[in-house]
Amino acid sequence: MIYLVLSIGLFVILLFVLGITEEKKWRLNKKMILSVFAFLLVLPGMIVKVDANETGVLYDPFNGGIQNRTLDEGIHFKSLFTEVKHVSTTNRTANLSVAGQTFDAIYAVFEITLVYYVDTTDAANFYRRAGNTTISAEQLNSLTKEILQSVTTQFDIYEVLGNKLEEVRSQFVTVLSTTLKERYNVTVVSGSFDDIDAGSRIEEIIQNKAEAIQMIEIAEQEKQRAEVEALTAIIRAENEAEVAKIRAEGNAEAQIILNSVTVNAIKQMYVLQFEESQDTSTPEVYGYLTIQEIAEIIVKQLYYDTWDGKLPEVITDGTGIIINP
Incomplete structure (x- = not known):
């Protein structure tokens, strides 16, 4: 014009x-x-x-x-x-400070960062509804406060500042995205809570609560550790007792086997002296060893096989006791 x-x-x-x-x-x-x-x-x-x-x-x-x-x-x-x-289609960032009331009637100030943009296909409708090439701070603040209020009233302040924070943020971004799209044809990329200020008193209570929970968790861990150590000690003692039992039983069985083998060896050696036609009850007739002589030889050999090489500390010589130096 x-x-x-x-x-x-x-x-x-x-x-x-x-x-x-x-x-x-x-x-x-x-x-x-x-x-x-x-x-x-x-x-x-x-x-x-x-x-x-x-x-x-x-x-x-x-x-x-x-x-x-x-x-x-x-x-x-x-x-x-x-x-x-001219309407910009690049991502825009808005830093907002909005107050919201929680389920338990506590007011908290939320520092929010929004990233949004206007799509090319929505530019005409965006200009109609926003009345300008950009959405004003007043329009964005008003809508954000409305959405935040609708979400935070479903949670108490301890949930908002505690384990439900991510759920609150996610629900807020979802509802805000839908509403901004419907009212202003604006697409939300992301939204974050940079800080939430509920007052020093609430923050002190939450801090004390967190410390108490931490102490309970530490005590529970100590209790579990003590239970594990006690159970380990019981299992170790039972295992040692079982091993001792098995060892004792094994030694007894080994001795039985050894005795059995020794007897069999004596009998075998005694019988092998004779020929088929000879009488095994009269070894002296043929000049053979008696069963007692064979037993003495085998027992003496077993003694030498198991001797550790150490001399006894006390010995006798027929006239008295001699102490070995």
Whole structure:
């Protein structure tokens, strides 16, 4: 519109100037045709450039106002009377400080960071509803407070500041995303609670509660450790008793086996002295060893096989007791 006004103004000036004759009088002449070139000034008003990461929203006062058709990035031609509103489609960040009431009627101040953007297809509707190329701080604060209040009233302050914090944040972002999309055609990328201030008294109570829980957990761990150690000691004692029992039984069985083997060996050696036709009950007739002699030899051999090489500390010589130095 400004280009049209300038063109008309320049046209009138040129028309007046070119109409002045040498006699200082104004009259129509051929030179006045040059004043038409003043309307070339309207050409820049018919060319528009949409920058990168922007969408051009068209406003035509003679065609119903805001148009549904938008302009993509690049250079475009438009009507002289059409205005182009440049809406950024990049991610935007808003830092908000919003108060919310909890289920137990405690007010807390939430420091919130929102990341959002306007999609190209939503640019026209966004401009209609926001009334500008950006959503104002008042609009965003009002909506955020409304959504936060609807979520925090479902939780008490200890849940909000404790184990339900992530659930509160997730529910808040979900509801806010849906509502912003419905009311302003804005898409939420992420939302975070940077800080929650519920007052020093509440924070002190929560700190004490956390310390008490920690002490209980430590005591429970100590109790479990003591139970494990006691159970381990019982198992170890039972195992040692079982091992001792098995060892004793094994020694007894080994002795029985050894005795059995020794007897069998004596019998075998005694019998092998005789030929098939000889009487085994009369070894002296054939000059063979008696069973007692064979037993004495085997027992003596077993003694030497198991001797550890140490001499006895006390020995006798028939006349008395001699102490071995």
